[in-house]
Structures are given as C-alpha cells and as structure tokens.
Amino acid sequence: MSQALSPRIMIVGAGPAGIRAAATLVEAGLHPVVIDEGQRAGGQIYRRPPAGFTRTAKQLYGPEAAKAGALHALFDRLAEEGRLTHCAASSVIAVHEGRLHVLGESGVQVISYDRLILATGASDRVAPVPGWQNAGVYSLGAAQIALKAQGVALGRRIVLIGSGPLLTLVGAQLVKAGADVAAVLDTSPWHQQMRGLWKLAARPFVAMRGLVLRARLGGRYHAGVALERIEADGTGVTAMHWRDAGGRERLTECDMIGMGWHLRAETHLADLAGCDFTYDEQWRQWLPKTDRMGRAGNGVYLAGDGVRLLGADGAEIAGCLAAAACLADLGRPAPSTGAYLRKLARLERFARGLACAFPWPAAMVRALPDDAVVCRCENVTAGSIGEGADFGGGEANRVKALSRVGMGRCQGRYCQLAAVELVAGQAGCTPGAVGRFRAQAPVRPAPIGAFLRDA
Structure with a gap:
C-alpha cells in the first residue's frame, strides 16, 4: 500500500518506547511520524549530548552504553532512509478530536491522525521539603541531564535527597565524574528496603548493579533519614537540616540539592486523549488504564513509563507491544507478542519491588x-x-x-x-x-505568537 493510502500513525516521544514502536511499524511497511521535544532521539534515559562532546558513551550511559547506541543507530538509520518522519524539537501541547496541536519552530500546527501512540515517559516525582523553593534546588533528573548533556555538576558541594534507584544512580554518576557529593539522604529505612527484596530478585543482575553503585557512595549514603528543612540565604541553598536513622540532628553544608522519589508518569496528553485512569495504591499516583498491549481505546495506545513505570527495558517492550496492537487493530500482520508479555510480567514484579522498597514519603x-x-x-x-x-x-x-x-x-x-x-x-x-487534577491544554507553556497564523 502506498504511503499516501496508509493510515497516519503518530508517535509522541522518541525514547526507548517510541523508537521500538516506530521500528515495529516500519518493519510492517508503514511510515509513522515521530514527534519529540529533543533535537535527537533517545529520550531522557538515553539523552544524547551535543556534537563535539568529549565524554564517551560508556561514561554517559555506563553498562547501558551498547543498548543506548543500538537504539540511537536504529532510529537514525530509519530516519535517514526516509522510512519514518522525525519532527524534532517539537512539543504536542494538545490533543482534540483526532488532531494533535504541535508546537515547533514555525508555530503551532494541527495534524490529524488515524492512530496515536503516546510514549511520553516520566519525570521526577518530588515531595516538598521546607525551603525547597529556593535557588539551588533541582530534581535528580535535572542534575543527571546537566551531567549527560553538558558534562557539568550543578553545584560545588552537593546533597541528594529522596529515595529510589535514581537517587543512587545520580549520586554514583556525580561521584564518578569528580563532583563533591557531601551526602545522599534516603528517606526509606533499611527494613523497608528489605521488604521489596524478594520481588527485586526478578532481575538479580539489575539489583546487584544497584548494590554496586550504592557501595561506591560509601559513607555518603544514609538510609531512613528524616528531612527537616533546607537552609538558604539571598544567593540560594546553604545547608540541609536532617535527622539520621537514630534521630540525631545533622546539618550538611551545600550549595545545591537534588531531590526525587522515583518517577511520576507523564499523563497529561493521555488525559486529553480521553483515556481512563485508575489510582495505583502502591505507586501512589493515577495511571492510565490500558490492556496488556497498551490499548487505551479510541485509536490511542500507550507505551513506556507514561503508563507503566518499568524503566528503559520495559519501555522498549511496551513500545513493541503497542505497535503490534496497532497493527492488529488495522488488520495487518503483527509480530508475535507472547515472549514480550512474559518478560513484561517479570519486569512488573521487579518494579513492584522497587515501589515497596522505596515508597513515596506520604x-x-x-x-x-x-x-x-x-x-x-x-x-x-x-x-x-x-x-x-x-x-x-x-x-x-x-x-x-x-x-x-x-x-x-x-x-x-x-x-x-x-x-x-x-x-x-x-x-x-x-x-x-x-481524585486528580484534570489536564488542561496547552500541556506545555507556549508563546501567544505561536498561535497566530498568517491570513
């Protein structure tokens, strides 16, 4: 079937889920359109540095370097061959009646679609701490992006607070890069972390890798802390006040604080697309409802951390599943999904273990x-x-x-x-x-001039 007669399939997000969804559709002879806010595909987890960056892939992605490189090469090849359309540096700011409102360099364009795959990923889940509104407080993701994209630490003396794998990962990455990390403060006590251990055994090598990273932090890492307040002056953060697991008052001087309690699914576009939601008690957040393949109804499919918080490996699988569901619904041959579904179940057990071991600090x-x-x-x-x-x-x-x-x-x-x-x-x-806050368009800030069109 010619491209002109093919269904228009839009994919929002060019991270692991979006890349795998696009590749699956291309293999079936379709030509998807991929819209992403980044200049180059990779998403947040495999964010690519600017041209001329001197740090190697191994330094940027650690043991995931080969996987990141393979995804980058796959997407770039498909784009260069003209088998997909990549709309880079573009944000979908609204979804309404089968149309996407896309903000790019030339303003806002309205693009219709027949099928929509949302692979919008996740962002940091943060919890307020008295004083967090001061300059010098960032999310863990922001600290990691600065390190990956620019090779810089956001402070001269750093304290990281929160809980979850990203806390350990960012701490270890900053230490390896030579940053002065004064303390890594985890609100989850040891006994709570042990409760999730049996589910973490679903991915023993990943769990072991996390323990190795934890060991690299040495005495900087403290579990079961109570966060009191962030001290600041006119220039920004100056210290973190906290209590250790024994209840003793502690003060750590710093000029930068990174915070985060695992991830929060990015669901604004799913909401505007009419998806139903359910409250997940373990993750303590509202998540879109889909079937195992990612179908959300009305020609909409969800993949990646925007629906299931399973990390990069889970996002790749979910992208393949969403594309397979889309193909089946279009009456086209779809790849076998049995092995994907079995692996996804194992990843979900691991993710539930993380949610148990590193809970939201309600x-x-x-x-x-x-x-x-x-x-x-x-x-x-x-x-x-x-x-x-x-x-x-x-x-x-x-x-x-x-x-x-x-x-x-x-x-x-x-x-x-x-x-x-x-x-x-x-x-x-x-x-x-x-309940949850209803999403409103535009889901990202947009200049008024972007909505003005020449008559």
Missing part, C-alpha cells in the same frame, strides 16, 4: 508545616491547601480552583501528588478518593 508530606511551600509555581503553601480542602470538600479540582495549586507553569507535575496527599489527610480519606 507521612512526611502530611506532616508539612502550614508555611511550607507546596506549589513552587504559584507559591501555594500547605496551609492554603488545607483551607481549600475544608471549603472544597476534599475534591482535588475544587481545592485547585480555591488555592491555585497546580495552576502554574508545570501544571501540577511537581505539586499534584503532594497536594492530593495533604487534601486526603485533611479529609480523612485516601488519595484515590480525592
């Missing part, structure tokens, strides 16, 4: 003082959210309307989970009962 969030800033975009405090909960009846979007939490530049990406946790505590219910 108790810490609910204990925030009233003057602690929760929404950094709009400077909304925990006290204001509590007042909104009293008047809003414990429903997420009413509290949002009353307090403006989640109405800023990030659209709740960094504050929603904490805000919902506070509302649930105030209302005496579960976060799932509070």
Whole structure:
C-alpha cells in the first residue's frame, strides 16, 4: 500500500518506547511520524549530548552504553532512509478530536491522525521539603541531564535527597565524574528496603548493579533519614537540616540539592486523549488504564513509563507491544507478542519491588508545616491547601480552583501528588478518593505568537 493510502500513525516521544514502536511499524511497511521535544532521539534515559562532546558513551550511559547506541543507530538509520518522519524539537501541547496541536519552530500546527501512540515517559516525582523553593534546588533528573548533556555538576558541594534507584544512580554518576557529593539522604529505612527484596530478585543482575553503585557512595549514603528543612540565604541553598536513622540532628553544608522519589508518569496528553485512569495504591499516583498491549481505546495506545513505570527495558517492550496492537487493530500482520508479555510480567514484579522498597514519603508530606511551600509555581503553601480542602470538600479540582495549586507553569507535575496527599489527610480519606487534577491544554507553556497564523 502506498504511503499516501496508509493510515497516519503518530508517535509522541522518541525514547526507548517510541523508537521500538516506530521500528515495529516500519518493519510492517508503514511510515509513522515521530514527534519529540529533543533535537535527537533517545529520550531522557538515553539523552544524547551535543556534537563535539568529549565524554564517551560508556561514561554517559555506563553498562547501558551498547543498548543506548543500538537504539540511537536504529532510529537514525530509519530516519535517514526516509522510512519514518522525525519532527524534532517539537512539543504536542494538545490533543482534540483526532488532531494533535504541535508546537515547533514555525508555530503551532494541527495534524490529524488515524492512530496515536503516546510514549511520553516520566519525570521526577518530588515531595516538598521546607525551603525547597529556593535557588539551588533541582530534581535528580535535572542534575543527571546537566551531567549527560553538558558534562557539568550543578553545584560545588552537593546533597541528594529522596529515595529510589535514581537517587543512587545520580549520586554514583556525580561521584564518578569528580563532583563533591557531601551526602545522599534516603528517606526509606533499611527494613523497608528489605521488604521489596524478594520481588527485586526478578532481575538479580539489575539489583546487584544497584548494590554496586550504592557501595561506591560509601559513607555518603544514609538510609531512613528524616528531612527537616533546607537552609538558604539571598544567593540560594546553604545547608540541609536532617535527622539520621537514630534521630540525631545533622546539618550538611551545600550549595545545591537534588531531590526525587522515583518517577511520576507523564499523563497529561493521555488525559486529553480521553483515556481512563485508575489510582495505583502502591505507586501512589493515577495511571492510565490500558490492556496488556497498551490499548487505551479510541485509536490511542500507550507505551513506556507514561503508563507503566518499568524503566528503559520495559519501555522498549511496551513500545513493541503497542505497535503490534496497532497493527492488529488495522488488520495487518503483527509480530508475535507472547515472549514480550512474559518478560513484561517479570519486569512488573521487579518494579513492584522497587515501589515497596522505596515508597513515596506520604507521612512526611502530611506532616508539612502550614508555611511550607507546596506549589513552587504559584507559591501555594500547605496551609492554603488545607483551607481549600475544608471549603472544597476534599475534591482535588475544587481545592485547585480555591488555592491555585497546580495552576502554574508545570501544571501540577511537581505539586499534584503532594497536594492530593495533604487534601486526603485533611479529609480523612485516601488519595484515590480525592481524585486528580484534570489536564488542561496547552500541556506545555507556549508563546501567544505561536498561535497566530498568517491570513
């Protein structure tokens, strides 16, 4: 069938899931269009540095260097051969009635699609700590991107806080690069980490690799800490106040803090595309509902960390599955998926082990003082959210309307989970009962001029 008569299949995201989805479709004789915010494919996990960068792939990606290189080469080859269309440096800012609103260098274009594969990935899941609104506080992902893309550490003396594999990974990467990492503070105690151990055995080599990275941190790593507050002056962060597992007060001087509690699925476009959601008690967040293949209904398919938080390996498999589902629904021959589904089940066991071992710090969030800033975009405090909960009846979007939490530049990406946790505590219910903030277009900030078209 000629390209002109082929169904128009759009893929949003050129990370591991998007690349594998595109390759699967190309192998079936289709010509997908891949839209990605980056200049080059790879996603966040396999982000590529600019031309002329002197650090090697081994230094950038560690043991994943070969896998990253293979994905990069595969996508580049398909694009160079004209077998797919790559819309780089472009953001999908809205989905409406079978059309994507795409923001690029030439403004906003409206592109229709027959099938849509969303491989939007995930971002850092952060929890407010008193003082986190000050200059010098970044997410772990931001610290990692700066190291990968520019070869720089974001501070001269660094403290990392949070929990999960990324905390250990970024700490080890910074130490290896020669950065001064003063402390790595994990809110998950040792006994909690041991609870997830039996599920982590589903991927023993990955678990062992994490332990090796942990060992490289040495005495910098502290488990079961309580985060008190971030101290700052007019120039930015100056120190982290915390308590160790024994309850002793500690102070670590620093000029940069990186924070993160595993990942938060990027779901704004899935919401606008009409996908249903369900609250996952273990991950403590709302996730889109799909079948095992990634079908979300209405010609929409989801793949990668935007639907299941399974890491890069899981994202690759999910991309293949979503493309196979798309092909089957189009009545075209699709690759066998049995082996993929079995491997995906093993990856899900491992991911559940991570969620158990490194949980979201719900108790810490609910204990925030009233003057602690929760929404950094709009400077909304925990006290204001509590007042909104009293008047809003414990429903997420009413509290949002009353307090403006989640109405800023990030659209709740960094504050929603904490805000919902506070509302649930105030209302005496579960976060799932509070609901989630509704996504609004545009899902990314866009200049007004981008919407203006020549008559």
